[in-house]
Amino acid sequence: MKIGALQEPSFENRVSITPDVIDALQKLGFTVQVESKAGEKAYYSDADYEKAGAKILSRNEILKDSDLIISIHPIDPDSAKQIPKDKIYIGTLSPLAFPQKTKELASFGAKIFSMDTIPRITRAQSMDVLSSQATVSGYKAVLLAAANYSRFFPMLTTAAGTITPARVLILGAGVAGLQAIATARRLGAVVDVFDTRPEVKEQCMSLGAKFVEVEGAADASKSGGYAVEQTEDYKNKQKEAIAKFAEKADIIITTALIPGKKAPVLITKEMVNSMRKGSVIVDMAAMNGGNCEYTENDKTVVQNGVKIIGDSNLPSSQPMDASKMYAKNILNFLKIFVNKEKQFSINMEDEIINTCLIAESGNIRHKGILSLLS
Structure with missing residues (x-):
């Protein structure tokens, strides 16, 4: 399964995946792809990613070729349109603060997980980006x-x-x-x-x-x-x-x-x-x-x-350490999707997965967001 990490908007210095988690992601069975210059502002060069085992691709290649796309801030509508409907998008979307924007993002059809909706339970502490x-x-x-x-x-x-x-x-x-x-x-x-x-x-x-x-x-x-x-x-x-x-x-x-x-x-x-x-x-x-x-x-x-x-x-x-911490949260989150045979599956009976999957097939499924929209 291919993971694609995108470059953040111009106002953001962090990056969602850092070179130090790539080996662990590969051991889980993932291939890691990173948008060119995505880590520059956090002081991670394309060479650092390649040395760790990641592929450096353009934004369009990441969007079209990745099974699972990761960012920190919500991606722009033009990028969202390029994500195939059967793919997965993970970000920190602030859906309760921006329900209308979340609805627009959901309309493109991908499965959307928002890291800031992770329940504050003991098992989820290592994934808590907030x-x-x-x-x-x-x-x-x-x-x-x-x-x-x-x-x-x-x-x-x-x-x-x-x-x-x-x-x-x-x-x-x-x-x-x-x-x-x-x-x-x-x-x-x-x-x-x-x-x-x-x-x-x-x-x-x-x-x-x-x-x-x-x-x-x-x-x-x-x-x-x-x-x-x-x-x-x-x-x-x-x-x-x-x-x-x-x-x-x-x-x-x-x-x-x-x-x-x-x-x-x-x-x-x-x-x-x-x-x-x-x-x-x-x-x-x-x-x-x-x-x-x-x-x-x-x-x-x-x-x-x-x-x-x-x-x-x-x-x-503080982009270098903040990015490292975010990337570790992402790594720990992805671990709950992978079984011992390195097969990826979305288990809706898992409380963390069920809470964080805020939209799929073009529809919002998170009760808090639906309440705000109505």
């Missing part, structure tokens, strides 16, 4: 904030006096938030963290952060590891608590997303205007509207001396 890429995002968000901050992060005692440490407020203690805590603490900042799930308190404290508790949060234990919509009463309590910490914060990192919904606004205009000049907000929910009222996606806005950086694609800024 978690692996969130690790990169959380790390890079703090470095980005530090680079734009007007002061030092750590406490420094110098002949010229003592510099107090930066205060960092992190909203959301998922994978990205926890990595942000760890990175900010390594840089010497004092960290406060807020999350609607009280069960993450221990994890935050173990990394050296203070956990901000607000009582009355909706139970998220049955949401598959994702955040859920909160009541208006809770939102008001939440707003008051965050406002107190935002006023003292030098850096705010926001990570809050709810699948299929606009990102909740956690940092209001009033909160931004209460922060001291030279402070920085890095909003990782920018693509879904942002957690800050001033956020604009892919832009840096300066308001009352505070920088608000909207960036939902931070993994692209």
